[in-house]
Amino acid sequence: MVSIPQPCVVDANVLIDLHLSELLRELFHLSLELVAPDVVIAELLQPDAEEVLAYGLRQAELSGQQVEEVAFLRAQYRRLSVSDLSTFVLARSLNGTLLTNEGPLRKLAQQEGLPVHGTLWLLDRMVESDVIPPRRAAEALRRMLSCGSRFPRAECKKCFQRWK
16 A cells, blocks of 8 residues: 555545545545645535535645745646645645646646645545445446546546456
């Protein structure tokens, strides 16, 4: 099993994908400390903030210096939202792992040497940890794709093959 720097800072798109696939509760059965900036939690509609906080998501408020850092980065990375950059700044400040499916945000994290993973990686961790059976992971991925979630096709194909 892969060693995960703690905590894992979760972007809204990961929470939404897992909600769509009816695996949000199972996310919190993994041995991960999950945290999100308050701005990310505040923007959630489905799932809503109360639900994810009740499952065990820890809410973090950025410091004034971190907010300034987000503003500075926003001027450089126009394709990334304030929420996206808040997750990046928080993950970096906590020496954690960033969990996101946003391509530009993943690229920034990789450029900065920040560990980054997404929903497919989490599904694999759920299977490896016996939180869900492989068949349920495959069904969840199909549901996410049918709801409009976008993942690299080649990666999806590999996941489906692993989860047969």
